[in-house]
Amino acid sequence: MKRRSFLSGAGAGLVGVATFPVVVRSAFAQGDALPSWNDGPTKRSILEFIARTTTAGSPDWVSAAERIACFDNDGTLWTEQPMYFQVLFALDRIKAMAPQHPEWRTQEPFRSVLADDHAALAALGEKGLLQVIAASHAGLTTEAFHAIVLDWLATARHPRFKRPYTDLVFQPMLEVLALLRANGFKTYIVSGGGIEFMRPWTERVYGIPPEQVVGSSGVTRFEMKPDGVPVLVKEARIEFVDDGPGKPVGINHFIGRRPIFAFGNSDGDQQMLEWTAAGTGARFMGLVHHTDAAREYAYDRQSPVGRLDKAWDEAVRRKWTVVDMKSDWKVIYPFEPR
């Protein structure tokens, strides 16, 4: 098996990652590991970080075991407008379940969902939305839920792009994920979204296996059915909210190592970036700034979804990498003509 790195100067670093296979992607073979990124300081900051942490003899060299990279999902790896996709999934679920729940016609928050009362839903806030999500997922076995998620993704379409939601992933970030893995990094998702909502498809879409997905969760309970078959049943209670200060907690809980590379896009990622920055040695902290209303969306300080305000100020002050989507990304989605 041939091992090559196409990141200039990083080849020698592979000595240190001999236990990892190097995925050779055709894009890298052209000599540009991030072909969907325009040249400039943003792209350079990513390439230089990977080169200096993986090149043998570099003062910033990091052992393969410590090459942990964490990515937020909503707004960082895929689109999160007009609303987090999992919320759209939960609303669809509640509508599908409504015939079995006549009481929902008068009971909040279900009344607002069934009436498409978006103002009332927005007023629920993030915690309220998580409750809608938890309620709409409860009572199912983990396996039944997994199947429902995949079925929804196969049939639901994004209101603006008229495509499956999993088409709306960011091609430039897919390239960053692949480049990191090609250089011995373990790539993780660390998302405020539900862990059971993401795991059925992250391996296919991002190359990230279920055991490398950290997220919010509801309580599940083990139950032995009368036929002797054990199941795990999802309950309506929220167990853990992997957002804001929950992100470093989730990283510590699931991974037990501090990442050296972290990418987010909103204030919910601020503490993950601070936690990453506070380690010793080389560090990469990045934020995606949504600046492209024509090709995707443009929003920041005032957005109820994916607000980027305090984290942006801190990024500027501490010289973290801030992606300007409009100028840094040649393409947004994989389906765009190249």
Next chain:
Amino acid sequence: MKRRSFLSGAGAGLVGVATFPVVVRSAFAQGDALPSWNDGPTKRSILEFIARTTTAGSPDWVSAAERIACFDNDGTLWTEQPMYFQVLFALDRIKAMAPQHPEWRTQEPFRSVLADDHAALAALGEKGLLQVIAASHAGLTTEAFHAIVLDWLATARHPRFKRPYTDLVFQPMLEVLALLRANGFKTYIVSGGGIEFMRPWTERVYGIPPEQVVGSSGVTRFEMKPDGVPVLVKEARIEFVDDGPGKPVGINHFIGRRPIFAFGNSDGDQQMLEWTAAGTGARFMGLVHHTDAAREYAYDRQSPVGRLDKAWDEAVRRKWTVVDMKSDWKVIYPFEPR
């Protein structure tokens, strides 16, 4: 890089695990992948399971991604007598902290700990012990706790064997771990013990990295210190008990895949084994039965620590593999003369 398997018949299976390196261990080079196991049905059940799940063309072949193996820790990978080692650690911690806590002289459960009142401590039960543990760990940052664990392991000695606790790992199980990894399995610990207690040393001792350790946990909180350095602080509250029905819940939560191989030693492992058994395709369920009072300990149905009763009955009924430590293991500990 040369890839070889020394498990008869499994060589061809490596086609399916081309993304994993094969660790060549000198022991395997002798042609016996489990040299500390006596020949017999127990050893054969392990070797045959690995061969048929990793040999290309075998009807039981399993893709590398699904080769998940879960091991209990206390009593399965290392000794758990005369008491779970983490409890001994917590008792030592409470004694070390006692001068700063004069109130503990009268306050339970601390009074019993300081008075070495073992009867009162035993009466606390598993949940009570977890509370002692949580209390003795609280208020520390995760990094300070990590250092305290390593310091204790470096200095504390087992009352009978007069050795560091990490010497008291089972050589035959180390061989099973290595053989599984050499055949593309990802090996996990799934323990009732504390996740933060295990992670500092499992990589060195078992070759299992922190992100593959599932265990019980206390709540941690993110805190930004006045100097701008963020820390994670351990609280006294128990978050999750990874024991009994908690084990399949923990497996689902941390890994998101059902194991195909699981090894335990007590009733606390029963649901993990049931959950493993309930998947489709080839499955391995194993229990270590402690039958060797001369070399280690002998205990089962009546033991307050590591009781093996209901899980044993189920193992016999369902023909799971039960290790008879005395007759199946040539050596128990790595330090024994070979």
